[in-house]
Amino acid sequence: MRGTTGAHALVRTLVDSEVRVCFANPGTSEMHFVAALDTVPRMRGVLCLFEGVATGAADGYGRMTGRPAATLLHLGPGLANGIANLHNARRANTPIVNVVGDHAIGHKPLDSLLESDIDALAGTVSGWVRRSATTEALGTDAADAVAAALTSAGAEPAGQGSSRTGTSGSVSTLIVPADLSWSVGGRPAPPVKSAAPPAPSEAHVRVIARVLRSGEPCVLLLDGRALSERGLRAASRIERATGARLLSRNWAARQRRGAGIPSVEPLAYRGEEITVQLRDARHLILCGARIPVTSFAYPGRTSLPTPPDTRVHVLAEDGGADTLLALDMLADLIAPDTEPVLAPLSPPLLPHGELTVDNWAAVVGALLPPEAVVVDESITAGMATLHSATACAPPHDLLGLTGLSIGQGLPSATGAAIACPDRPVICLQADGSAMYTLSALWSHAREQLDITTVILNNRSYAILRAELERVGAIADASAQLFDLSRPDLDFVSLANGMGVPATRAGTAEELARQFERALSEPGPHLIEAMLSPNGR
Known part of the structure; x- marks a missing residue:
């Protein structure tokens, strides 16, 4: 496609890969991306008046669809304005493709007023960062950004405080110099499809089953995909069959709740309250969750509220294996004929009087x-x-x-x-x-x-x-x-x-x-x- 600009190839690759919404707060360096939206009508552009709104909106979109939205941000200051909600998205494992415009390659060494280290800023919240080098490669770069967004950043070892919590994706950032966008010679890349996470080890699931059958008090801590309706039903079956307690993350990326769905007690916010919740647990089984840590350090208090004699196990520990499938396998092993306990439809009565925190x-x-x-x-x-x-x-x-x-x-x-x-x-x-x-x-x-x-x-x-x-x-x-x-x-x-x-x-x-x-x-x-x- 000899007459195709780099920006057109980028946008075309995104929409072909089912990235159909772009939350934008663009500037001069992104104008050719904006112009490309007229030639690729399948991409919906949504104007946000602040970059933190654009990044937060992409987070909400990704949590509900499991597919990335794009953001369009202007240079380093624009990315910096959006970082707070990209931090939330990173903690939620939300798939997002950030497109950050940069100065033209020849202009960048002049140190103009908006020049900054975009790469360093992006690295603080992104699982994948690339600076495009040629117009011809922009389509491939966009495809790689989508593929990276659809891949979890991966679970850190449990003892290191894994942050893998959400919709099995990550934030990817593509930095696009302005002259690569306006130059002719762009080539759209083939569309990118999401891939299923690897299957869990049957042998390891059987190890967890033995822990649950041991008769010792167990707690299943649920997060990420384990808080879907399917995950909660499997966990409830396990709870009924073994007597294990269920806890969920206190502020989850996305949790299915309400009538017809198993109810789960949330993990407390304060460290000392978490210690009370776990005080009788001999085994803590992490199902898409991380080891509990306090949000902050306090003088004279521990940052690791799990009781020291509690043994910690990871349900799906094999290279980011599918926690949801592991829960199903575990439930079929130890609760094959057990039905989950579902919450009834019983909303509270309407209160009366002045509004308070309690009502x-x-x-x-x-x-x-x-x-x-x-x-x-x-x-x-x-x-x-x-x-x-x-x-x-x-x-x-x-x-x-x-x-x-x-x-x-x-x-x-x-x-x-x-x-x-x-x-x-x-x-x-x-x-x-x-x-x-x-x-x-x-x-x-x-x-x-x-x-x-x-x-x-x-x-x-x-x-x-x-x-x-x-x-x-x-x-x-x-x-x-x-x-x-x-x-x-x-x-x-x-x-x-x-x-x-x-x-x-x-x-x-x-x-x-x-x-x-x-x-x-x-x-x-x-x-x-x-x-x-x-x-x-």
Whole structure:
């Protein structure tokens, strides 16, 4: 294809490999990629006003489809703006193809104002990085980027704190000098198809079966694909047959939940609470999960909360073997005639009175529609109540804050809604972290996405206040750094200003009425839920 530009070959290769959405915040170096979208209409371009929205949206899209979306980012500063949500995507093992434009090869040595070390930045969050060297190779480079995104970054040894947790993919970054995009001579590459993970070792699965049959207390810790409906059914059969306890990651990349699905207790957030959960466990079996570690170090406290006399086993340890298949094999070995225990349809009753940390989640659980996608960045407002309030709600998928880098909720909801246009998306969003990526609301309105956002407004960075108290440093002066009043944030005005209809609720009754109305109307809506400072 003698007259094909490098950018056209790149975009054509992506869409032929089923990368059909590009979340973009482009600049001058990416203009030929943008122009190529006109000649390859199968690629949907979604404009995001901030790169962290683009990367978070690609994360939400990949979690729901298992296929990568592309991002289009401008030079090193654009990539840097998107790194926080690429960190979350990396921790979720979400497949993403980042396309980062760079200066033309001849311009780069001049050290112009936006020159930076893109390769180094990309390496912090990517499992694969390549800088394209020729126009002719751009198609092949794009194909390799897709193949890399569809391949898990791989499990580290269990004792090293493996981060392999999500949809069996990884972040790949392709750096494209501008002159390679505009030059003629590009050649699209053959499409890339995803490959199944390797089968687990039958011998190793039998070893795990012997552990479960030993009569000693066992815990199965589930994450990644083990939290799909199929994985949960297999784990529940094992639980019934052996008496082993089931635990799940506290903020999973994607978890199937609700009526008709086995319910699993989440791992606690605090290290000392995890130790209590595992205190009687003689064996901890990791099913797509990592060894529990605390999110932070604290003076005089351990960072490894698993009791020292607990033996740790990895269910599928053979080079990233298929955890889901391993669970099925294990269940068929030790529970061949056992049925799973399924959660009943029994949503909570609607609460009454002022909104508090204790009752807002019951409103969501009582009114949650079937097959919703729930994006959870409620953080402190939801830690104690959201799991129980939605455990017996209609079946749904839950997307969590995998890497604890806040500002994920609104962007991730963007990508989930584009991935699943026939499903309602509910974004449960803490107020402080909402401000990191609030411009995602503009994309909700522009794309007319069916997203209902509930902002949980407690006027503080409550989780940081709690951390300050844990290190014994609370004082009036330091507490001001976590106070979001003076002035109060007005999310109704902010949302309306970006084209999203918004209301405010101060009681459980108001939240219920507004939530029902938002769910019944197409397009985006926002509800600012004012949580009482006096209620827990």
